[in-house]
Amino acid sequence: MVSYKELGLVNTRDMFAKAIKGGYAIPAFNFNNMEQLQAIIKAAAETKSPVILQVSKGARNYANPTLLRYMAQGAVEYAKELGWEKPQIVLHLDHGDSFELCKDCVDLGFSSVMIDGSALPYEENIALSKKVADYAHQYDVTVEAELGVLAGVEDEVQAEESHYTRPEEVIDFSKRTGCDSLAISIGTSHGAYKFKPEQCTRDPKTGRLVPPPLAFDVLDAIMEQLPGFPIVLHGSSSVPQEYVDMINKYGGKLPDAVGIPEEQLRKASKSAVCKINIDSDSRLAFTAAVRKVFAEKPGEFDPRKYCGPARDLMTELYKHKIINVLGSDNKA
Ligand SMILES: [Zn+2]
Numbered sequence: 622m623v624s625y626k627e628l629g630l631v632n633t634r635d636m637f638a639k640a641i642k643g644g645y646a647i648p649a650f651n652f653n654n655m656e657q658l659q660a661i662i663k664a665a666a667e668t669k670s671p672v673i674l675q676v677s678k679g680a681r682n683y684a685n686p687t688l689l690r691y692m693a694q695g696a697v698e699y700a701k702e703l704g705w706e707k708p709q710i711v712l713h714l715d716h717g718d719s720f721e722l723c724k725d726c727v728d729l730g731f732s733s734v735m736i737d738g739s740a741l742p743y744e745e746n747i748a749l750s751k752k753v754a755d756y757a758h759q760y761d762v763t764v765e766a767e768l769g770v771l772a773g774v775e776d777e778v779q780a781e782e783s784h785y786t787r788p789e790e791v792i793d794f795s796k797r798t799g800c801d802s803l804a805i806s807i808g809t810s811h812g813a814y815k816f817k818p819e820q821c822t823r824d825p826k827t828g829r830l831v832p833p834p835l836a837f838d839v840l841d842a843i844m845e846q847l848p849g850f851p852i853v854l855h856g857s858s859s860v861p862q863e864y865v866d867m868i869n870k871y872g873g874k875l876p877d878a879v880g881i882p883e884e885q886l887r888k889a890s891k892s893a894v895c896k897i898n899i900d901s902d903s904r905l906a907f908t909a910a911v912r913k914v915f916a917e918k919p920g921e922f923d924p925r926k927y928c929g930p931a932r933d934l935m936t937e938l939y940k941h942k943i944i945n946v947l948g949s950d951n952k953a
Pocket of ligand 1: 716811855856898
């Protein structure tokens with residue numbers, strides 16, 4: 622049993638309370654490798670933004686759970702080296718799908734876990750989420766639960782169709798599970814293809830897809846039911862067209878990739894939405910930078926020469942999100 626406190630990590634409780642009061646949101650960035658982690662920590666340290674490092678089940682399988690845990694510990698020390706005296710870093714399990722997985726993460730030193738029972742019938746979701754919350758709270762680890770289903774594909778998580786969170790269920794759900802934050806479904810979606818072309822309109826000038834707006838009326842109704850309760854948005858990448866264009870220009874093929882417009886996330890950040898999950902955007906930045914090097918310098922075979930530019934582009938992306946979208950800079 623390792624306590625996250627010994628690793629210099631924090632849970633989400635105070636972080637979320639401050640974010641709701643201050644009208645900003647905490648970035649939750651997924652990481653699977655060293656370059657992503659370096660970019661996240663550098664961006665957070667340079668902007669003095671609290672940050673949530675997310676590890677999905679897929680990331681655990683890809684990188685090895687023990688290695689990831691020590692990387693997160695190293696991240697805290699790296700942040701201090703960068704001049705961030707008291708780093709506000711959460712290590713969070715993204716989309717935990719069983720009690721055993723959540724328990725394993727709590728025992729390994731995670732400061733926060735998500736239990737995603739959203740695909741289960743309502744009562745089973747409550748029972749599973751409560752079991753995780755009861756265990757995690759013994760160690761002061763915070764718990765995110767989910768109500769409502771997001772569409773899209775991300776690692777092992779996938780659903781054909783979304784259905785919005787039902788505001789009439791949120792009080793009962795949060796009370797009976799004891800969760801610390803609630804992931805909701807209001808039209809965000811996992812992956813780089815968040816909407817099918819037929820769900821969108823097309824900008825006549827650029828020919829780009831324009832996605833349907835988020836259901837802010839549902840968010841408002843949820844906030845009315847649970848005033849001041851921390852709300853989480855998954856699947857909130859914006860799929861920057863500059864990266865999509867770079868990827869396509871240098872031999873990739875991402876037709877009609879589309880995300881959530883940043884102005885909608887900016888609006889959500891000012892509400893009780895206090896955690897916004899961004900994964901696909903960094904994947905796009907990484908891929909765009911690597912493809913550019915491969916296309917322009919076909920003789921290059923030193924991974925540092927293409928992972929380095931990928932890291933730089935991701936750092937730029939994370940800083941942009943922190944400063945211009947979520948507003949979490951200078952809050953840690
Ligand atoms: Zn998610």
